[in-house]
Structures are given as C-alpha cells and as structure tokens.
Amino acid sequence: MLGPVILAASRSDRLRRLVSAAPVTRPVVDRFIPGENVDDIVPVVRELTDKGLELTMDVVGEDITTPEQAAAARDAYLELIDRLKPMELGRRAEMSVKLSMFGQALPGGHELALANVRPVVEAADAIGTTVTLDAEDHTTLDSMFAVHEELRRDFPRTGCVIQAYLFRTEADARRLAASGSRVRLVKGAYKEPASVAYQDRHEIDKAYVRVLRTLMEGEGYPMVGSHDPRLVAIAQELARRAGRKQDEYEFQMLYGIRSEEHLRLAAEGHRMRVYTAYGTDWYGYFMRRLAEKPANLRFFARSVVGRG
Numbered sequence: 001m002l003g004p005v006i007l008a009a010s011r012s013d014r015l016r017r018l019v020s021a022a023p024v025t026r027p028v029v030d031r032f033i034p035g036e037n038v039d040d041i042v043p044v045v046r047e048l049t050d051k052g053l054e055l056t057m058d059v060v061g062e063d064i065t066t067p068e069q070a071a072a073a074r075d076a077y078l079e080l081i082d083r084l085k086p087m088e089l090g091r092r093a094e095m096s097v098k099l100s101m102f103g104q105a106l107p108g109g110h111e112l113a114l115a116n117v118r119p120v121v122e123a124a125d126a127i128g129t130t131v132t133l134d135a136e137d138h139t140t141l142d143s144m145f146a147v148h149e150e151l152r153r154d155f156p157r158t159g160c161v162i163q164a165y166l167f168r169t170e171a172d173a174r175r176l177a178a179s180g181s182r183v184r185l186v187k188g189a190y191k192e193p194a195s196v197a198y199q200d201r202h203e204i205d206k207a208y209v210r211v212l213r214t215l216m217e218g219e220g221y222p223m224v225g226s227h228d229p230r231l232v233a234i235a236q237e238l239a240r241r242a243g244r245k246q247d248e249y250e251f252q253m254l255y256g257i258r259s260e261e262h263l264r265l266a267a268e269g270h271r272m273r274v275y276t277a278y279g280t281d282w283y284g285y286f287m288r289r290l291a292e293k294p295a296n297l298r299f300f301a302r303s304v305v306g307r308g
Helices: 002-009 013-021 025-032 038-050 067-087 109-126 138-154 169-179 201-217 229-241 259-267 283-292 294-307
Strands: 054-059 093-097 131-133 159-163 182-186 221-225 250-254 272-278
Touching: 038 054, 038 067, 038 272, 054 067, 067 093, 067 109, 093 109, 109 131, 109 138, 131 138, 138 159, 138 169, 159 169, 159 221, 169 182, 169 201, 182 201, 201 221, 201 229, 221 229, 229 259, 250 259, 259 272
Parallel strands: 054 093, 054 272, 093 131, 131 159, 159 182, 182 221, 221 250, 250 272
Antiparallel strands: none
C-alpha cells in the first residue's frame, strides 16, 4: 500500500529537498547508487566484470527542463563510453537511457530526444556494445517505441524495456518478439492509473509470466528484469521449454539488491547483468527503488532509526 505513496513522493520537490539534505540519506543511497561521476563508477565496472558479471549503466536524472540540460545528459553518456573504450569490455558493459533525460518532454521533444540519443547509440556501437531504452510512464511509450524502431534501422541491437503491469504490454511483446529485438521485461515502477495498468501484485505477476512466455518463444533476445526468486525459476523453465541456450537470454538485477544471487546465476553459466546507476540527480531513481519492494523501505527505515 505504501508503494503509490512513495511514487507520488518521488515527484515532490519539497520531499526531494528534505530527503537529499538528511544526513542519514547518503549512506543508504550508496547501497543502490555507487557513485556520482565516471571516476567513481569505473572501479565498480572493473569489480563487477572481474566477478563474471555484466552491466547496464544508467546516468540518473529525468527532470530535464531545457535543451541545454538534455545536451549535458547526452555528453555524460558520451564521456562514460569514452572511459569504457580502453577497458575493451564490449557487450559486457552496455548503457540504459531514459529519453526524458534527452529532452523528450520539451517542445519538439520526440525529435530532440532522437537527435540526442543517436550519438550515444553510435558511440556505443563503435566500442562493440549497445544501448537499451528504458520505459517510463505510459504517456511516453509511443514516442519511445518510435525512437527504438528508428534506431534499430542502423543499430539493430538497440534494446527497449516493457512493463508487465501495463495492459498494452502483451501486444507490445508480441510485436517485439517477432522483430528480433532485445527486450527487457520488468514489472513496472511508475504510478499508473487503473485504466491502463494492473494494480494488484498477483495480477502483475501473472501478466509478467504471460509476457515472458511470449518473449522466450519469440525470435528476440529476452532480458529478464526481476529479483523475484519464483520468477527467476519460471524464466529458466520457460527458456528450457523454448529450447533456448543460456547465452540466448539473460537476467538483469539492480545494483545493491540480491548481490549474492547475481554471483550464483553467473556461476551457473547464466548471463547476469547488473543495472548500475550513478550520478548526482539520484532522488527519483532512489524513491522508485523504495517503492518497488517493501524490503528496500525497511532497509531505509532501519538506517534512519539506527543513525537516530
């Protein structure tokens, strides 16, 4: 029941200021966001890849209000790619981007976001890796899918994210599975109305399994975004039934959540990719992590009480 409340709080400027200024916040944020700049994150990349893990990297930030901020977001990703180049990791380190960071909500935002994200996709391709377009709230998805389709004409490995809790997602999954896309399936972490999304967690879980079956039986490359042990086991079984080898799909989990499970799956030969976010504008990302799972909120509460 607290999830919708926390998601609403993620849009509050007043709460943003309060949480950001609280002395107890930073140590908790560090669990989910291991750095604020590229210099912080490069050692994390080395550490995770040395352990046999892969990464998808997100420069956090969504509240873009000017074209200059959108260009700065583009340049932050280009800087990241430039630092990854000598590490020669190829597809072991890819990027995740939110088109809102590239100006999607500004006037002429669709074209602006496409113009800003294309150099990032080009630069990623030049070092042997790729980009996945994150899903945001339902009002942005038609634009996101259109940008995805446009980018795939020149860079067919460009991925996208679909969210199980949206009613539209089963149809989106059928379309994307047939096209051979790289598709990350997540439950969904935005506050959506009952007119467009399931509200009950059991209904969301059932939708997740239906969509995952479609992806596993399709022609694309499924990326299973879940920390739920039951859904991880179901994904393995669906992959087996579909005749997929371990390198024909992958698991993705967030940095700082179930880290031992990351290592277990990698040790079993699965491709295990850690969603690793960094940057200074971490508030919205952090609040959605709290909303997604009660255990995350309990962790935050215990830290607050412990630091009284």
